[in-house]
Amino acid sequence: MPTVIFQLPDGTERKVTAASGTVLMQAAVSNGVQGIVAECGGNASCATCHVYVDADRSELVGGPNDVEDEMLDFTAAERRPTSRLSCQVELSDALDGLVVHVPEEQV
Amino acid sequence: MSTGTTRTAGVVVVGGGQAGFSVASTLRACGYDGPVTVFAAEPHLPYQRPPLSKKAHTEPDELRVSLVPESFYAERDIELRLGDDVVALDPAARTVRTRAGRRVPYAHLVLATGARNRPLPVPGADLAGVHALRSLDDALAVGRALATARDVVVVGGGFIGLELAQVARARGARVTVVELADRLLSRAVSPQLQEHLRQRHEESGVRVLTGTAVQRIEGTDRVRQVVTSAGILPADLVVYGIGAVPRDELARDAGLAVDDGVLVDEQLRSVTDPRVSAVGDCARHPHPHAVGPVRLESVQNATDQGALVGRRLAGQPARYENLPWFWSDQGAVKLQIAGLRAPSDEVRLVPGDTPGRLAAYAFRDGRLVAVETLDWPAEHLAARRLLERRTPVLADELTGTTLGGLARARRAAEVRA
Ligand SMILES: Cc1cc2nc3c(=O)[nH]c(=O)nc-3n(C[C@H](O)[C@H](O)[C@H](O)COP(=O)(O)OP(=O)(O)OC[C@H]3O[C@@H](n4cnc5c(N)ncnc54)[C@H](O)[C@@H]3O)c2cc1C
Ligand code: FES
Numbered sequence: 001m002p003t004v005i006f007q008l009p010d011g012t013e014r015k016v017t018a019a020s021g022t023v024l025m026q027a028a029v030s031n032g033v034q035g036i037v038a039e040c041g042g043n044a045s046c047a048t049c050h051v052y053v054d055a056d057r058s059e060l061v062g063g064p065n066d067v068e069d070e071m072l073d074f075t076a077a078e079r080r081p082t083s084r085l086s087c088q089v090e091l092s093d094a095l096d097g098l099v100v101h102v103p104e105e106q107v
Numbered sequence: 108m109s110t111g112t113t114r115t116a117g118v119v120v121v122g123g124g125q126a127g128f129s130v131a132s133t134l135r136a137c138g139y140d141g142p143v144t145v146f147a148a149e150p151h152l153p154y155q156r157p158p159l160s161k162k163a164h165t166e167p168d169e170l171r172v173s174l175v176p177e178s179f180y181a182e183r184d185i186e187l188r189l190g191d192d193v194v195a196l197d198p199a200a201r202t203v204r205t206r207a208g209r210r211v212p213y214a215h216l217v218l219a220t221g222a223r224n225r226p227l228p229v230p231g232a233d234l235a236g237v238h239a240l241r242s243l244d245d246a247l248a249v250g251r252a253l254a255t256a257r258d259v260v261v262v263g264g265g266f267i268g269l270e271l272a273q274v275a276r277a278r279g280a281r282v283t284v285v286e287l288a289d290r291l292l293s294r295a296v297s298p299q300l301q302e303h304l305r306q307r308h309e310e311s312g313v314r315v316l317t318g319t320a321v322q323r324i325e326g327t328d329r330v331r332q333v334v335t336s337a338g339i340l341p342a343d344l345v346v347y348g349i350g351a352v353p354r355d356e357l358a359r360d361a362g363l364a365v366d367d368g369v370l371v372d373e374q375l376r377s378v379t380d381p382r383v384s385a386v387g388d389c390a391r392h393p394h395p396h397a398v399g400p401v402r403l404e405s406v407q408n409a410t411d412q413g414a415l416v417g418r419r420l421a422g423q424p425a426r427y428e429n430l431p432w433f434w435s436d437q438g439a440v441k442l443q444i445a446g447l448r449a450p451s452d453e454v455r456l457v458p459g460d461t462p463g464r465l466a467a468y469a470f471r472d473g474r475l476v477a478v479e480t481l482d483w484p485a486e487h488l489a490a491r492r493l494l495e496r497r498t499p500v501l502a503d504e505l506t507g508t509t510l511g512g513l514a515r516a517r518r519a520a521e522v523r524a
Contacts, residue, residue, distance in 0.1 A: 032179040034136070040405060041158055045434050045441055045484045070485035074492055075516065 002096040006033050009104045018091055023048075024100065025049040025087035035102035042087035044068060048106040049086040050075040054099035061089060061098070077082045077103030115142065118420055119203055121193045121357065122219035123147025125155065125406055126387025128174050129413025130217050130420075135183040137421035141214065143185045146205065152177055152242050156488060157406060159246035160270040160348075161436050163253060172243060178286050183251075186478040196361040198380050215420055216381055218358060218369055219413065220368035222351035222388040222404060227262060231324030237345045240267055249346055253278050256344035260333045262321050264291040266435045267348035269304070272313045273438030283314040283340055285321055285333070296444070296479050297454045297467045303481060307440050351404060353389040368402040373426040375416050384419075386412035395428050396447045396476065405433045430495045433486075443487035445476030446494050455502075457509065459483050466490075468505060475500035478510065489514040 004027055006014040018027035022024035027086065028049075037048035044067055053061045064072055068088050072079050086100070118134060120127045123145050129147050147153065154172035180187045188205075195204040202210045205522070224239040227230065238249050249271070253259075259275040261268045275282045284291075290301040305315055320336040322402035324345060333340045349484030354366075359365040363379045368391030370378045375392060377383040391402040411429040418425065433444045448454075452469040459465055459482070466486050471478040478490035489510040494501050504513060 030173075030176060032175045032182075039410070040434060041155060042433075043436055043441070045436075045487070047315035047484075067484060070511070071488055073511070074485060086189055089444060 002079040002091045002093055002098065004091065004095070005097070005099045006036075007099060008033075008035055009102060020092050022091050023087050024051070024091060025085075027091060028086060032095045033102070036086060037106040037107065038087060039107070040087075044071065044085060044088060047071045047075045047085060050077060050103055050106060051084055051086045051089075052080055052101040052103065053082045053084055053089075054101065055082060057095065057098050060094060064088065075103070076105040076107055115216045116144030116201065117144065118215050118217065119211060119213035120145040120204065120217045120219055121176060122221055122354075122389075123149065123153045123189065123388075123410065124219060124387065125153070125174070126221070126409035126413040127217070128153040129187045129410045130143050130219060130417045131187075132175075132179075132183070133414045133417025134421055135185065137418050137423065138365045139421040144188065144211065145185060146188050146191050146193050146203070148190070149242060149244075150190040152187075152189070155406070156241070156244055159243065160240055160267045161223050161274065163250060163274050176505075193357065196357050196363075198361050198363065198383060201382065213382075215384070217384065217416055218232070218355075218385040218389055219387050219409075220354040220357065220389045222349070222353050225350045225352055227321070227347045227349060229321055229323050231326065231330070232347075234324055234326050235328060236326070236330035236331045236343060237324055237347070240271060240346055240348055241351070248346075252344045253280065256280050258341045259283070259344045259346070260285060260342040262333075262345060262347035263349040264288070264315065264317065265295065265348055265350065266292070266437075268346070269308065269437045271346050271348070272308065272434060272522075273311065273440075275346075276311055276313055277438065280316075280344075283313070283316060284308070284422075285319050285335055285340070286315070286317045286438065287320055289318045291315065291317065296442070297448060297469060299454050299456045300442075300465070300479050300481065301465050304437070304440065304442070304466060307481075308437070309436055339345035351388065353391075353402060355385075355389050358383075358385065358389075358477075358520060366400075370400065373428075374419060374424060375412055375427055384416045386416055394447070396431065401447070405430055405431065405514060407432050430491060432491055434487075441482050441484065443484065444477065445487060445490040446475075447481075448477035452476060453502075455505075457505075459486065460509075466509070467509075468502075470502045473502050475502070475505070486511050493517075 003017045016031045039048045040046035143253045193203045259280045259282045261272045261284045322334045355365045358369045364370040369385035388404045391400045435442045448469040452471045455468045457466045464483040465481040467479040480487045
């Protein structure tokens, strides 16, 4: 079971463990991680589950899919090279220890 | 907390749905440290309703609808009273009375009671196999019925009916949607989009009967057929979604002003009593984008109104002016709406950059006021960004470009400036 660390805008950290195959957004929401709003429940329609993947793992996580890529242009917080919609990132054992940063705003 | 001492009165929220949850969580996020109590009639942790009509449900866990885990409430000292409903308000004494007869005092009361389905007013609507769809328990019952249903009749061609029709289709049933009006989603989306939606549903094998009235439902032990103005339809499952009415009777009985929803001001306070607020499906409120007071049934409205009241009670008052937006996933079709369209607005249909994508821009006096999109989330998000800004979008600016294009161009100009 991979563990993911969410770094919140106020500097605090939340460590969350989830089964392989869970999407990152779901891991955050079911553990009550603040700042992952996920209004559309993971259907790639709202862009309120935006995260910045930590630079060292960014390559392993991979880039956005086509629809996600377009949507990332309109997130509430600025888009960065490592921006992803967390509902489109599937967790696997290879991602154990992943660090992601939660942006200041989602809506 | 010690027993025997009464805690000082704090915020009492009636209704543990999307809006009630938003009030309570925002209060704590904004540092409010008085007592917060949420009365929730249903036995489940506060949950989201949208998945109920969009997924094939059989197990509550598969739906994963809870907004947050149970520990969230304890960690924030939010007293969540599940299965405990409020049966009366006493605004003069500032108390509520619960079903068990308990009287609970409040400093401020928030009504977040939501809406209930309009009942289907035909003979046979009480037969086994006929379901409404609003609660988690409804969805689980429909999910179980879908496991064996072969002929499904959906009464009502609105959002919930069309979403459920696709769920039933995906589970292999024959599905007919019966709609009284001449078009699907007749009030909710522009006429230009209604035809496209109908086509998409028919392509997926759903039969659509518009301009058709359900007259009665027949069967002995359980539903067997539906008699309509266009003939008899065999049915082993009937699901209806013909609109909802606000649950505003507590307010009305307590003498608060009500008119198809609890009447509130621009800060979402009852127009009769400033110590009472109403949020979500049960509230009728003024909105800068609307002509008269509106009552909106959407997650965005419930969440944002709850947050506004939570912030206000924590000392940060504001007017409610959030841009309304909505989505509906109907099988493979993703419909999204930003802004409020009025029937008199002028609508321009714009094809997307890939097949299947479509946008409808609605203009009032030459300014963009609302945007409906099919399968085009990026355009929807661009619409939200542009409509939220105070700088208007003029019809002329949208010749030969999309909202996405315009949003990018404006941002680039801002960066240069
Ligand atoms: C099947 C379905 C699908 C939907 N899909 C979408 C969608 O795709 N997109 C979208 O934007 N919106 C959708 N909606 C609408 C959205 O879910 C509602 O607008 C939203 O839930 C409203 O939130 P609320 O808190 O006002 O009411 P609710 O979420 O309905 O919560 C109100 C709660 O108050 C409780 N209650 C009522 N009276 C009392 C009392 N006296 N004491 C204690 N508790 C009480 C009720 O039991 C209920 O749980 C959907 C709705 C349904 C039913
Ligand atoms: S949860 Fe809506 S886009 Fe990810």
